[in-house]
Amino acid sequence: MLMTTREKNGPGYCLVIHGGVGTILQENMSAEKEKAYELSLEAALKAGEEILERKGSALQAVEAALRVMEDSPLFNAGKGSVFTHDGTIEMDASIMDGRTGAAGAVAAVSGIKNPISLALKVLQHSDHVMLMGKGAEQFARMHGCVFETEAYFHTDARYEQLQMAQQQDKVVLDHSGANTVMAGNVENGGRKLGTIGAVARDAAGNLAAATSTGGMTNKRFGRIGDTPLIGAGTYASNQNCAVSCTGHGEYFIKNVVAYDVAALMAYKGWSLQKAADYVINKKLKAQQAEGGLIAIDRWGNYIFTFNTEGMYRGVVEQGKAIETRIYQ
Amino acid sequence: MLMTTREKNGPGYCLVIHGGVGTILQENMSAEKEKAYELSLEAALKAGEEILERKGSALQAVEAALRVMEDSPLFNAGKGSVFTHDGTIEMDASIMDGRTGAAGAVAAVSGIKNPISLALKVLQHSDHVMLMGKGAEQFARMHGCVFETEAYFHTDARYEQLQMAQQQDKVVLDHSGANTVMAGNVENGGRKLGTIGAVARDAAGNLAAATSTGGMTNKRFGRIGDTPLIGAGTYASNQNCAVSCTGHGEYFIKNVVAYDVAALMAYKGWSLQKAADYVINKKLKAQQAEGGLIAIDRWGNYIFTFNTEGMYRGVVEQGKAIETRIYQ
Numbered sequence: 001m002l003m004t005t006r007e008k009n010g011p012g013y014c015l016v017i018h019g020g021v022g023t024i025l026q027e028n029m030s031a032e033k034e035k036a037y038e039l040s041l042e043a044a045l046k047a048g049e050e051i052l053e054r055k056g057s058a059l060q061a062v063e064a065a066l067r068v069m070e071d072s073p074l075f076n077a078g079k080g081s082v083f084t085h086d087g088t089i090e091m092d093a094s095i096m097d098g099r100t101g102a103a104g105a106v107a108a109v110s111g112i113k114n115p116i117s118l119a120l121k122v123l124q125h126s127d128h129v130m131l132m133g134k135g136a137e138q139f140a141r142m143h144g145c146v147f148e149t150e151a152y153f154h155t156d157a158r159y160e161q162l163q164m165a166q167q168q169d170k171v172v173l174d175h176s177g178a179n180t181v182m183a184g185n186v187e188n189g190g191r192k193l194g195t196i197g198a199v200a201r202d203a204a205g206n207l208a209a210a211t212s213t214g215g216m217t218n219k220r221f222g223r224i225g226d227t228p229l230i231g232a233g234t235y236a237s238n239q240n241c242a243v244s245c246t247g248h249g250e251y252f253i254k255n256v257v258a259y260d261v262a263a264l265m266a267y268k269g270w271s272l273q274k275a276a277d278y279v280i281n282k283k284l285k286a287q288q289a290e291g292g293l294i295a296i297d298r299w300g301n302y303i304f305t306f307n308t309e310g311m312y313r314g315v316v317e318q319g320k321a322i323e324t325r326i327y328q
Numbered sequence: 329m330l331m332t333t334r335e336k337n338g339p340g341y342c343l344v345i346h347g348g349v350g351t352i353l354q355e356n357m358s359a360e361k362e363k364a365y366e367l368s369l370e371a372a373l374k375a376g377e378e379i380l381e382r383k384g385s386a387l388q389a390v391e392a393a394l395r396v397m398e399d400s401p402l403f404n405a406g407k408g409s410v411f412t413h414d415g416t417i418e419m420d421a422s423i424m425d426g427r428t429g430a431a432g433a434v435a436a437v438s439g440i441k442n443p444i445s446l447a448l449k450v451l452q453h454s455d456h457v458m459l460m461g462k463g464a465e466q467f468a469r470m471h472g473c474v475f476e477t478e479a480y481f482h483t484d485a486r487y488e489q490l491q492m493a494q495q496q497d498k499v500v501l502d503h504s505g506a507n508t509v510m511a512g513n514v515e516n517g518g519r520k521l522g523t524i525g526a527v528a529r530d531a532a533g534n535l536a537a538a539t540s541t542g543g544m545t546n547k548r549f550g551r552i553g554d555t556p557l558i559g560a561g562t563y564a565s566n567q568n569c570a571v572s573c574t575g576h577g578e579y580f581i582k583n584v585v586a587y588d589v590a591a592l593m594a595y596k597g598w599s600l601q602k603a604a605d606y607v608i609n610k611k612l613k614a615q616q617a618e619g620g621l622i623a624i625d626r627w628g629n630y631i632f633t634f635n636t637e638g639m640y641r642g643v644v645e646q647g648k649a650i651e652t653r654i655y656q
Contacts, residue, residue: 128551135550222463223456231584250457256559259584267595
């Protein structure tokens, strides 16, 4: 899944997804679980490819892929979202259209089955870019978004994570601990940084990016991470690239990571690979910040870049078979 | 208030503030009102300079300056905040330390007398960068922030603006209308884009930036603008510059304006003036996006850049008298 550098158009459409990064080690993963992740990633790629095949837009494709992952309990987004300190579910999502520069984002929304679809509705039907909380839920109702019950979002695995985190009085990034404050060995001894994302280039050459998350286990005080922030967790411009990030959100905010990759391409003329390597493996690593990103450039070059042991990820290119991977 | 370009250290500390931009025309402004704005800007600069004089940090200085403006009913932040659609006051603020890269931000907080001080407490005492709503208010209580009553935040001028906006069914950016959707002639026929901000360079050469706002009159759905978003409304790095923005927030988010100025300096080697001109007068203007920014670079060069008729603004440099200005 490594690309050679193209300097002209690639073979057509391409869709790239991730399901979070972390210390995802094969020795801690059962064959069944591995298979379940693979199947979920494949299903998400298929849903997006279906749209791209019939000349749908990159924007529609990234939404479709993330909807599938939001509906799976395996990923920290939608149904599989982690619990806050108060035992509630608060989700964030954002989406950006590289063709027009339009963007939509929602923060701290509850009960919405597919936050990424709400973010898309904000992009399409609101003069605003970012809506939050009860107000965003009111907007969702007005625009026909599907709501689900508390029971729908309750998964036993996530509830156990909350209880473990509260016993340790820790905030946990999904199934994670990015530094001492957030230390905690959860889910098979592996630390994982939740968040799901997708980037795509459609047959017309347009780019889009989308990201969705349930945030951090045991999070308090209305914490917002990088996922709903345009420029930090998500960015797309047909001029250079589309980016979706996952990792220790606070560092991604302070380093404006998604836009930084685009800026390095635009202002220094760097390749996507070089720009992403610099941001993830130099800048963030120097700050002991764990995470990664997926991105695609205007020519169809795509990358998976992360400074952790693993990343749930996959790609489908026009005329090629779906590929998925978990470990380094 | 135009600077020559320095390529080595300036004469010491420097503090720059703004109180929003818009169609602020002298013919619509009474002499009394003009004087009131001047005095408020001077008081803010004095409060910040007092800190810089006794070797306080740029971070403390920008907070001190914005506290004074938040306490004034003249600016759309703190006491002078505009009303939401539901007649409530919801404020946003963010602050960033160019020395450490640390940042704090709060979104949609109510009842907090000085949101900028809450943002600073998030920077200092939280592992998170961004907190919102009730959770942020809970954090504020735990850290001894001063709360005020609804009556404190109620100003008749803002309430009239809300009623006017609701009659027209418009969303108004402070006292403003940045495009057709937000059209509306408020406050003496002048359109103004609220938000207050400060950037500073202290005697030790450290930079900081801070921004605070009451948002848009008649805003709905938990709208969040660029003010609490690191990279969009606020950014600071000792490597290049500190920036605080004001204007039509949605465009500032999509264009990641504050960080874009820093990126142009870092990656293209442009001067602060050239970078800010490009972003405000080329990029944003091409999108019909109204607004501006204040910024200061590592050498102490400072700028006021806006594509509107006026900007409430002021500056104080070590060893020089305070200057304030309103029109172009």
